[in-house]
Amino acid sequence: MAAIAPVVEHDGAPPVFPRRKRRKLGVYGLLVPASILIGVALGYPLVRQFITSFQEFGLKQQFGAPPEWVGLKNYQTLLTDPYVWTVIARSIAFCLVNAAVTMVIGIAFAVLMQRVTRTARMTLQISLLLAWGTPVLASMTVWQWLFNSQYGVINWVLANVFGMTDMAGHSWIIQPLSFFFVATVIVVWMSVPFVAFSVYAGLLQVPDETLEAAQLDGASQRQQFWNITIPMIRPVLSIVMLLQVIWDLKVFTQIYVLQRAGAPTHETNLLGTLIYSYAGNFSKASALATIMLVITLALTGFYIRQMLKEDEL
Numbered sequence: 001m002a003a004i005a006p007v008v009e010h011d012g013a014p015p016v017f018p019r020r021k022r023r024k025l026g027v028y029g030l031l032v033p034a035s036i037l038i039g040v041a042l043g044y045p046l047v048r049q050f051i052t053s054f055q056e057f058g059l060k061q062q063f064g065a066p067p068e069w070v071g072l073k074n075y076q077t078l079l080t081d082p083y084v085w086t087v088i089a090r091s092i093a094f095c096l097v098n099a100a101v102t103m104v105i106g107i108a109f110a111v112l113m114q115r116v117t118r119t120a121r122m123t124l125q126i127s128l129l130l131a132w133g134t135p136v137l138a139s140m141t142v143w144q145w146l147f148n149s150q151y152g153v154i155n156w157v158l159a160n161v162f163g164m165t166d167m168a169g170h171s172w173i174i175q176p177l178s179f180f181f182v183a184t185v186i187v188v189w190m191s192v193p194f195v196a197f198s199v200y201a202g203l204l205q206v207p208d209e210t211l212e213a214a215q216l217d218g219a220s221q222r223q224q225f226w227n228i229t230i231p232m233i234r235p236v237l238s239i240v241m242l243l244q245v246i247w248d249l250k251v252f253t254q255i256y257v258l259q260r261a262g263a264p265t266h267e268t269n270l271l272g273t274l275i276y277s278y279a280g281n282f283s284k285a286s287a288l289a290t291i292m293l294v295i296t297l298a299l300t301g302f303y304i305r306q307m308l309k310e311d312e313l
Contacts, residue, residue, distance in 0.1 A: 046293075053287035059280055067283075074287035083266075084274070084288070088295065091249060091271040094180060095299075098251075099244040102188045103237070106195025111225075113200050125197075132193035140257045143186050147172045173263040180268070186254050191247070195240050202236035203229065238307045242300060249296055252276065271295075 053074055055067040078084050109128065113121050131139075146153050149171040158167040172178045206229050214224050230237070252272030259265050259273065269277070271292045278285035 049286045049289055052283055053290050055283050057281075057283040057286070061282070070283070074283050075291070078284065078287055078291065087269050087271060087274050088291075090269075092295070092299075094184075094251075094270060095245060095249040098184055098187050098191070098248040099241060101184065102191045102195055102244050102248075103241055105188065106192045106240075107199050107237075109192060109196035110199035110203055113196065114203050128193040128196055131189060136190070136253050137257070139190065140186070140254065143182070143189075144257075144261055147182055171262075173258055173261055176264070176267040179258065179263050183254055183258060186258075187248065187251055190254075191244060195244065198236060198240045199233065202233035206232050238303075242303055245299055245303065246296055249299070250292065 052067075054069060054071055055061075056070050056073075057067045061067045109124070113124055116124070145151075147155075149155065149169055154172075155167050155170055158164040158170075172182045210228060210232075211224050214228055219227070250272055251270065255268065255270050255273050256276065259268055265273070265277075271288070275285050275288050275292065278288065
């Protein structure tokens with residue numbers, strides 16, 4: 001078979017194969033439709049939100065009144081409000097704590113699925129899928145019943161089984177600390193299945209030969225896990241952790257539903273619910289949503305930078 005002669009440039013550049021070049025352009029061409037759809041679906045709302053944040057855009061503008069350009073006034077109002085900074089700090093702390101707890105429990109479930117029998121693994125996987133697939137509002141109804149101050153199961157177990165009689169009739173959502181404990185339990189419960197299945201898929205890609213070789217060299221199971229398994233599935237862990245940080249920072253439904261059940265809104269607001277509270281002032285809501293986007297990008301950029309530093313080592 002005759003070889004395909006490369007095309008050599010006159011300036012001494014390396015040979016270029018037209019067929020490979022066309023194939024490469026074809027691959028990038030396949031990304032164009034998806035890129036256009038993503039640009040239209042995500043780009044327009046972001047641009048519209050950004051423009052609105054520099055305007056005075058309230059209920060009057062919804063009925064046809066022209067918006068007034070106010071520049072950085074909305075950002076100045078928000079960033080000089082101490083309560084906004086309190087909510088930002090509270091949201092970041094809630095996000096990081098929930099992401100860390102979710103990762104620890106999710107990894108534990110993934111390791112458990114790898115080491116139990118097939119029947120136990122199928123039972124665990126079905127249970128996780130049911131927890132993951134249950135609609136958020138339906139789950140919130142069940143959790144509110146469990147933590148109900150008068151007839152909740154949690155209070156009954158603590159008071160009658162563990163002897164904590166002071167927990168009888170305890171209201172979990174009145175105090176901010178116990179409110180966020182309940183919110184953390186619910187958010188983590190809904191997020192663990194995704195982490196568990198993702199990490200379990202990564203664990204299945206670890207070669208058995210590598211672990212067997214480490215075992216023959218005298219490595220314990222703990223050493224195999226921390227020195228071999230974790231480094232090999234680190235890309236999976238990094239992506240899952242990044243997604244958890246993003247999702248937990250913009251959590252809304254769980255907090256909003258618990259607030260509507262009687263919690264003090266001012267002491268329990270996160271960024272998502274605070275943005276929603278500006279429903280009548282679209283300009284402030286847009287400005288705060290933009291600030292939230294910047295915080296998300298900052299956390300994401302910091303985490304990606306740490307990931308790249310670890311890869312370089």
